[in-house]
Amino acid sequence: MRILICDDDTLIIEQLKKYIESYFESNHLKCPELVSFTSGEALLTDKGEKDIVFLDIEMPGMNGIYVGNELKKANRNVIVFVVTSYSEYLDEAMRFHVFRYLSKPLDKQRFFRNLKDALAYYNSITLKIPVETKQAVYSFPASQIIAIEAQGRKVIVHTARQDFDSIHNMNYWLEKLPQNSFFQTHRSFIVNxxxxxxxxxxxxxxxxxxxTAYLTRRKYSSFRNAYLLYLESMR
Known part of the structure; x- marks a missing residue:
């Protein structure tokens, strides 16, 4: 994983670096590669992976709105945090599906909560799930799984690519899939x-x-709440 910081204020860059390093250290995790830039032009010329980006809006040259749009065009899964003092840019930032909006001065505890959400989302879209059939074992990101369906004794893994007949039962899939992204709506369905x-x-x-997945009435409220919480975490 690479985390990129783009801000023309070097003090903000140092503060973000410090907070990120502190988060990983306090959670006993290895800190990923941190790369910083003081302009949007420099960020866009970077050839490396861009997994999480902390992006200032008001910068000389290319502003953060333009840079954010270009990042999303290149990789729709890039997780972009907008970091700025100017709330009037929020509507424009939301158009390219910014993950979170962080206002300056930065609040450390709020920053930690948002970084935790970003890492959970990153893991959910990059986590490779093995799907074992009688013929072979296939592996792809959990985000490509649309639903798991039980049809009698058969368990079907519906993916964006094709369907697979899994050798494993529904309980296996409930334990295997990330709980923040999947929900069992009915004994026959787990949906993404x-x-x-x-x-x-x-x-x-x-x-x-x-x-079309079935949704049992007794699960409707918990499903609705879990889905709304998921949508909130994606903002």
């Missing part, structure tokens, strides 16, 4: 929040229109 289009009290419609 990322692929939900809409839902009512009995059904959940997913990004693949051929898959």
């Amino acid at each position: 929040f990322e692929h939900i289009v809409d839902f009512d009290h009995s059904t959940v419609h997913l990004s693949n229109p051929q898959i």
Whole structure:
């Protein structure tokens, strides 16, 4: 993982570095590579992976709104934090799906909470899940799994690529999948929040229109709350 910081204020860069290093140290985790830039132009010329980016809005030359849009064009999964004193840019920043909006001066505890959410989201979209069938073992990011469906004794893993007949049961998948991104809506269905289009009290419609998951009434409230919490964490 690489975490990038782009701000024309070197004091803010140092503060962000200090907070990031402190977070990883306090959680007994290895700190990832930290790279800093003082201009949007320099950031965009960087050829390395861009996993999490802390981005100032008001900078000479390319402003953060332009840079954020370019980052998202290159990689829609990049996690962008907007760090600025100017709240009037919030609406523009939200258009390129900024992950969080952090106001200056930075509050350390709020920063830690938001970084924790970002790392959980990063793990959910990059975590490789093995799908074992009778013929072979396939591996792909959890984000590509749309739903797990039980049809009698058969368990089908619906993915964005194709469907797979898993040799494992539903309990296995409940333990294997990241709990912040998946929910068992019915004994026959586990759905990925990322692929939900809409839902009512009995059904959940997913990004693949051929898959409709059942939603039991007794689970409706807990499912709704978990989904809204997921959406909130994606803002």
